[in-house]
Amino acid sequence: MYSVIINNKEHHGEAGQTILNLLHRIGVDVPALCYDERLHPFSVCRSCLVKVKGQDQLQPACRTLVTDKMVVETHTSEIEDYRKGILQMLARDYPFSEVTRFPQKEFHQWLKHYGITEETKNTTTPVIDSSHPYMQVDMGRCINCSRCVKICDELQGQFVWHIINRGDKTKIISDSKSLFAESSCVSCGACADACPTGAIEDKQAIKLGTPDEITRSVCAYCGVGCEIEIGVKEQKIVGVHPAKNALVNKGHLCVKGRYAWEYMYAGDRITQPMIRYAGKWKKASWDEAIKYCAERLTSISKKHGADSISIIGSARATNEDNYCIQKFARAVIGTNNVDNCARVCHQPTAKAMSMVLGMGASTNSFDDIERAKTILVAGADTTESHPVVGARIKQAAIKGANLIVIDPRRTELAEYATFHLQLKPGTNIPLFHAMAHVIVSEKLHNEEFIINRTEGWDEFKKFIAEWTPERAAKICGVHPRLIRESARLFAQKSPSMCFHGLGLTEHTQGTENVMALITIALLTGNIGKEGAGINPLRGQNNVQGSAVMGCDPAVYTGMASVKTERKRFEELWKTYLPATRGLTLPEMLDAAVAGDLKAMWIIGYDVFFTMPNSKHTKEAFDMLDFIIVQDMFMNETAKKFADVFLPCASSFEKAGTFMNAERRIQKVRAAVSRPQEVKADWEVVCIMAAAMKKKELFNFSSAQDIWNEIRDTWSAAYGITYERLDNNGIQWPCPTTDHPGTTILHTETFPREGGRAKLSIIEFCPTTEQVTPAYPFILITGRTLYHFNAGNMTYRTANKDICPADLLHLNPKDANIIGLQDGDTARVVSKYGEASLTVCIDKSLNKGEAFSTFNDARVFINKITSPLRDKYVQTPEYKITAVRIEKCSA
Ligand SMILES: Nc1nc2c(c(=O)[nH]1)N[C@H]1C(S)=C(S)[C@@H](COP(=O)(O)OP(=O)(O)OC[C@H]3O[C@@H](n4cnc5c(=O)[nH]c(N)nc54)[C@H](O)[C@@H]3O)O[C@H]1N2
Ligand SMILES: Nc1nc2c(c(=O)[nH]1)N[C@H]1C(S)=C(S)[C@@H](COP(=O)(O)OP(=O)(O)OC[C@H]3O[C@@H](n4cnc5c(=O)[nH]c(N)nc54)[C@H](O)[C@@H]3O)O[C@H]1N2
Numbered sequence: 001m002y003s004v005i006i007n008n009k010e011h012h013g014e015a016g017q018t019i020l021n022l023l024h025r026i027g028v029d030v031p032a033l034c035y036d037e038r039l040h041p042f043s044v045c046r047s048c049l050v051k052v053k054g055q056d057q058l059q060p061a062c063r064t065l066v067t068d069k070m071v072v073e074t075h076t077s078e079i080e081d082y083r084k085g086i087l088q089m090l091a092r093d094y095p096f097s098e099v100t101r102f103p104q105k106e107f108h109q110w111l112k113h114y115g116i117t118e119e120t121k122n123t124t125t126p127v128i129d130s131s132h133p134y135m136q137v138d139m140g141r142c143i144n145c146s147r148c149v150k151i152c153d154e155l156q157g158q159f160v161w162h163i164i165n166r167g168d169k170t171k172i173i174s175d176s177k178s179l180f181a182e183s184s185c186v187s188c189g190a191c192a193d194a195c196p197t198g199a200i201e202d203k204q205a206i207k208l209g210t211p212d213e214i215t216r217s218v219c220a221y222c223g224v225g226c227e228i229e230i231g232v233k234e235q236k237i238v239g240v241h242p243a244k245n246a247l248v249n250k251g252h253l254c255v256k257g258r259y260a261w262e263y264m265y266a267g268d269r270i271t272q273p274m275i276r277y278a279g280k281w282k283k284a285s286w287d288e289a290i291k292y293c294a295e296r297l298t299s300i301s302k303k304h305g306a307d308s309i310s311i312i313g314s315a316r317a318t319n320e321d322n323y324c325i326q327k328f329a330r331a332v333i334g335t336n337n338v339d340n341c342a343r344v345c346h347q348p349t350a351k352a353m354s355m356v357l358g359m360g361a362s363t364n365s366f367d368d369i370e371r372a373k374t375i376l377v378a379g380a381d382t383t384e385s386h387p388v389v390g391a392r393i394k395q396a397a398i399k400g401a402n403l404i405v406i407d408p409r410r411t412e413l414a415e416y417a418t419f420h421l422q423l424k425p426g427t428n429i430p431l432f433h434a435m436a437h438v439i440v441s442e443k444l445h446n447e448e449f450i451i452n453r454t455e456g457w458d459e460f461k462k463f464i465a466e467w468t469p470e471r472a473a474k475i476c477g478v479h480p481r482l483i484r485e486s487a488r489l490f491a492q493k494s495p496s497m498c499f500h501g502l503g504l505t506e507h508t509q510g511t512e513n514v515m516a517l518i519t520i521a522l523l524t525g526n527i528g529k530e531g532a533g534i535n536p537l538r539g540q541n542n543v544q545g546s547a548v549m550g551c552d553p554a555v556y557t558g559m560a561s562v563k564t565e566r567k568r569f570e571e572l573w574k575t576y577l578p579a580t581r582g583l584t585l586p587e588m589l590d591a592a593v594a595g596d597l598k599a600m601w602i603i604g605y606d607v608f609f610t611m612p613n614s615k616h617t618k619e620a621f622d623m624l625d626f627i628i629v630q631d632m633f634m635n636e637t638a639k640k641f642a643d644v645f646l647p648c649a650s651s652f653e654k655a656g657t658f659m660n661a662e663r664r665i666q667k668v669r670a671a672v673s674r675p676q677e678v679k680a681d682w683e684v685v686c687i688m689a690a691a692m693k694k695k696e697l698f699n700f701s702s703a704q705d706i707w708n709e710i711r712d713t714w715s716a717a718y719g720i721t722y723e724r725l726d727n728n729g730i731q732w733p734c735p736t737t738d739h740p741g742t743t744i745l746h747t748e749t750f751p752r753e754g755g756r757a758k759l760s761i762i763e764f765c766p767t768t769e770q771v772t773p774a775y776p777f778i779l780i781t782g783r784t785l786y787h788f789n790a791g792n793m794t795y796r797t798a799n800k801d802i803c804p805a806d807l808l809h810l811n812p813k814d815a816n817i818i819g820l821q822d823g824d825t826a827r828v829v830s831k832y833g834e835a836s837l838t839v840c841i842d843k844s845l846n847k848g849e850a851f852s853t854f855n856d857a858r859v860f861i862n863k864i865t866s867p868l869r870d871k872y873v874q875t876p877e878y879k880i881t882a883v884r885i886e887k888c889s890a
């Protein structure tokens with residue numbers, strides 16, 4: 001601790017702290033117009049100058065570190081005059097009408113503070129660029145502070161804004177040198193968030209005004225779990241900004257968290273229950289709808305048995321919602337037929353990690369990104385799918401971390417990679433085996449870790465000796481030299497951290513792909529320490545939570561096995577629980593086709609639209625007697641098949657918790673009240689339970705009540721109370737109320753019998769979905785930044801103006817052979833169906849491979865995707881479908 005005298009008073013500062021940091025902490029305000037806490041100080045505006053005793057010149061507070069016994073003056077008349085002069089200079093030509101219009105802007109407040117109000121004659125005429133759907137640019141208001149340039153470079157890594165010219169002619173322009181919308185901007189809004197004048201401003205703020213109230217919460221899109229600040233005015237959201245001190249996102253957001261919340265106010269949001277009688281939807285009261293559902297479910301159960309009913313939890317809803325959903329399935333209906341969309345996503349990860357490491361959850365934290373020397377990203381398009389993590393990885397690579405990207409496509413991260421292993425889709429296992437072979441044969445493995453912490457080493461050594469890079473290269477198409485160099489880099493430049501996505505899991509070998517990846521981490525001792533680990537980039541905001549809460553046919557809350565822990569749960573819930581094995585979602589569809597499943601209650605999941613081979617899904621739904629859909633919107637499943645629609649509250653309108661990809665439980669807070677007839681998912685479940693005469697099991701009056709019951713059933717979360725969940729959340733395991741939470745798992749042992757992890761022996765068994773002369777292309781499906789999954793939310797925002805449709809990405813050579821050009825319409829035909837898409841020529845794809853997103857209901861790509869599934873957990877092989885591509889004549 002240093003003793004620092006500021007304006008004649010003693011304060012305590014720390015080593016490494018700047019004077020400005022200290023001033024902020026003690027509440028002394030000075031203008032700092034180029035400073036932003038998220039950036040390295042660069043001190044161009046000179047507005048934060050202070051007097052440091054012993055120095056002749058005034059010093060920039062943002063860049064000067066405190067030292068012991070330092071004496072600082074911040075507001076002498078000399079400094080104040082100087083500052084006023086700087087502000088006057090910046091305000092020369094400034095359009096003062098904007099100061100009155102937007103008084104809260106930081107620059108405007110300082111002008112007011114220093115009494116600078118006079119409008120000069122030469123006020124610049126506004127040069128407004130409204131081309132971007134979310135941001136307006138008016139460089140007439142720019143004071144050249146450079147915050148936008150710096151934040152785009154240092155936080156997002158997009159390098160959109162540039163400073164040109166010098167002196168009076170200095171200007172900020174985007175890399176399009178023309179309209180902003182034509183630049184390489186990814187719409188994260190960091191520049192608009194940082195701009196002190198409003199020269200770059202959110203259109204939402206211009207249109208809706210400034211908030212009177214701010215509520216901290218969590219983004220409801222992806223599994224990164226960024227913390228947000230929701231601005232509310234007169235009970236309506238007017239803007240969302242990043243929480244500056246959030247551990248996960250560090251003051252950053254992507255376009256979805258920042259701007260894509262307007263679905264909340266979509267004109268076609270359903271705000272009242274509805275029942276479909278003889279093909280026609282009719283509005284109903286809650287009493288009517290619930291009574292109807294309860295009667296139908298009861299009579300189906302009586303007639304066909306409890307196992308003829310299934311319930312699907314929502315990876316978009318809170319932990320509390322999902323806890324109630326699975327408890328309802330088991331304790332009210334009496335079935336283990338409950339699942340969630342982790343099934344089609346990272347269930348292979350959960351399975352592989354629990355088989356091999358003993359626990360199906362991410363081992364490390366996002367904060368390890370900056371600690372890793374090598375980062376391996378396999379089958380994950382992070383800058384599209386987990387953009388805030390993607391930006392952190394990109395920054396790490398820019399700062400010198402080694403990066404290995406394993407993906408059949410040249411993703412954005414591949415551009416920053418030391419090595420890009422552009423394998424053929426579906427050949428992960430040979431590639432990982434060959435890397436393991438190199439590590440073992442070149443003795444780069446961590447013998448001590450292997451001996452002390454793993455089992456199966458002798459067998460593994462024998463097995464892996466056969467997997468030379470030359471053998472693997474023939475299958476995966478990656479040059480043996482690249483395989484060798486990547487393996488050496490991963491083993492030698494550690495700690496090495498693995499991230500993976502659906503490029504591993506959504507394959508017939510999904511679970512085995514993840515096991516093979518884990519093996520490489522185990523061989524090199526890269527588990528259980530900082531900057532390392534196996535880190536699945538979980539999909540939706542609460543997909544990890546939905547599964548951990550027990551929306552899974554084989555596990556109860558806290559990943560407790562139905563097989564072994566039934567008795568404990570019967571005692572906890574004070575009711576009989578079913579012992580029969582539950583069905584997974586793909587099995588439910590099969591059972592429906594077979595006539596064994598009769599009813600489904602689907603909460604927050606557009607099953608029909610997002611399951612593969614939709615002909616099969618349709619057959620299944622056609623066979624069901626009764627379907628309830630609970631959502632904000634009439635999604636594709638509801639439109640075509642539902643008998644009852646129950647409207648739900650959005651995450652902005654309810655309280656609860658989400659669990660992000662790094663096991664962090666974070667608090668979701670209601671920022672606005674919900675439409676009158678709309679309920680939180682858990683409330684609907686509770687009233688349904690009451691209607692089915694099980695009220696006593698669902699006596700909850702708040703999300704917190706539910707959370708407390710969850711704590712009682714799941715010891716690893718017992719220490720996480722709502723009171724402790726202030727900002728930044730807590731990562732489980734957290735067994736006691738004074739436990740800080742766990743950032744890194746498996747530091748000492750693995751939670752398996754014997755405490756060791758397993759080196760797995762995996763034979764490679766290729767998918768049977770292969771190209772043939774009739775279907776000569778492999779279609780990969782996956783993500784794009786602007787749309788989210790079923791598209792029900794993002795297509796109801798201005799994201800659709802930036803990205804209006806699903807596209808078919810094709811290598812230029814392939815397009816040329818077929819005679820297709822950018823913008824043409826192509827017909828894509830598989831053995832299962834056909835779809836039409838607009839063509840986008842894309843060099844990031846290898847020849848013979850095509851790519852499309854799956855968010856656009858008009859395209860409905862799942863009409864053509866393959867029905868094949870992972871052997872262990874039945875995750876669909878969305879990443880490989882053999883197709884034929886034809887030009888559509890107009
Ligand atoms: N913007 C946006 N963000 C999202 C979502 C969204 O829809 N939009 N969805 C969320 C959800 S639910 C999820 S699960 C995550 C998914 O996030 P990601 O896992 O990043 O998703 P994908 O883009 O489907 O697939 C990732 C990559 O796998 C590659 N790939 C395909 N086959 C193979 C293979 O055999 N081997 C390897 N190594 N790679 C392969 C693809 O080329 C693709 O680049 O994103 C979440 N975030
Ligand atoms: N071809 C192809 N298909 C795929 C994939 C692929 O890569 N390729 N990926 C698959 C993957 S990984 C996934 S996860 C699935 C995702 O498929 P879905 O789970 O269907 O997609 P989402 O859009 O995430 O969300 C579903 C619904 O939840 C609603 N919702 C949002 N918040 C709430 C809430 O709080 N409560 C309730 N009740 N509803 C809410 C939304 O309006 C939306 O309709 O798609 C899968 N389908």
Ligand code: SF4
Nearest residue numbers: 142143145146148195
């Ligand atoms: S546009 Fe805003 S943030 Fe960028 S230099 Fe100008 S005033 Fe600063």
Ligand code: SF4
Nearest residue numbers: 219221222226254257
């Ligand atoms: S990275 Fe994910 S959690 Fe963060 S703002 Fe974007 S969608 Fe939301």
Ligand SMILES: [Mo]
Nearest residue numbers: 344345539540
């Ligand atoms: Mo997902």
